[in-house]
Amino acid sequence: MNKINIAIDGPAAAGKSTIAKRVAEALRMVYVDTGAMYRAITLAHLNNQETSFKELVGQLELRLINDDGQRVLLNGEDITDRIRENDITENVSFVASQQEVREFLVQLQQLMTRDKGVVMDGRDIGTTVIPDAELKIYMIASVEERANRRLLDNAARGIVSTYDQLVADISERDHLDMTRDISPLSKAEDAIQIDTTGLTIDKVTERILALAEEKL
Ligand code: C5P
Structure with missing residues (x-):
């Protein structure tokens, strides 16, 4: 069996x-x-807003633990649930547009996939x-469906949000x-583009597994 990497973007x-x-x-x-x-x-940036991004990424100790999903530890503290809150979602695209941040994370991600x-x-x-x-998937869905899914997700996590606010935030x-x-x-x-609008999680998973089987 071949060892492969699967990239899922969207x-x-x-x-x-x-x-x-x-x-x-x-x-x-x-x-x-x-x-x-x-x-x-x-989260690190919001807690240290006067620190430059270059300095910030130099001080970080980021650990990912595979445990029925992925747990995230920042300097030893489990922040898995904290990083789903609204203040993080509202600021993440700004932080992700910073060159120092992208260079730091892309390098780390390339090491993880080596x-x-x-x-x-x-x-x-x-x-x-x-x-x-070996396999690249580009996953899309209508903004209405994505907002509805996120509404349910957030409710399950105890995060307060409204449909209209989620449509605006996602867009x-x-x-x-x-x-x-x-x-x-x-x-x-x-x-390979997959439009998940109206498809169940099982259906999409099956489709990707079938595509992966061809590469294994
Ligand atoms: O996947 P999620 O919605 O949690 O990603 C949060 C944000 O992180 C995205 O909106 C994007 O700004 C940034 N991101 C990125 N590159 C990635 C993954 C996420 O820029 N590979």
Whole structure:
């Protein structure tokens, strides 16, 4: 069996993390949610706003633990739930547009994928982090469906939000992520696009597993 990397990119709340986690479990691969890494740096930035990004990333100790999903530790503290809160979501695209932040995280992500066996989701995985990934998926869904899914997700996490606010937030984040100067969100030429609007998690997972089987 070949060892492969799978890159899953796409706009906010398209279902990437849920699906990537399922695919990784089924194939016994390591799941990495890179959005959580940008969120972790956003938390560090909000707590140290006078520190430059260059200095900030130099001081960080970021650990990802695969444990029924992914837990995120920042300087020893478990921040997995904290980084889903609204203040982080509102500021993450700004932090993710900083060159020092991207250089730091892309290097780390490339190290994590060097020996293959990783399902990694994000915005620039197929284009920048692992352009040689054996399988690249670009996942999209209508903004209405994405807002509805995020509404349910947030409710389950105890985060207060409204549908209208989520439509606005998702659209704004997509715009910022697609128009930033450094590695903006875009579909890699060789990525397979899957529109998950109206599809169940099981259906999308099955489709990706079938595509992965061809490469294994
Ligand atoms: O995936 P998630 O919505 O948690 O990502 C949060 C933010 O992190 C995105 O809106 C984007 O600004 C940034 N991000 C990125 N590159 C990645 C993953 C996430 O710029 N590979």
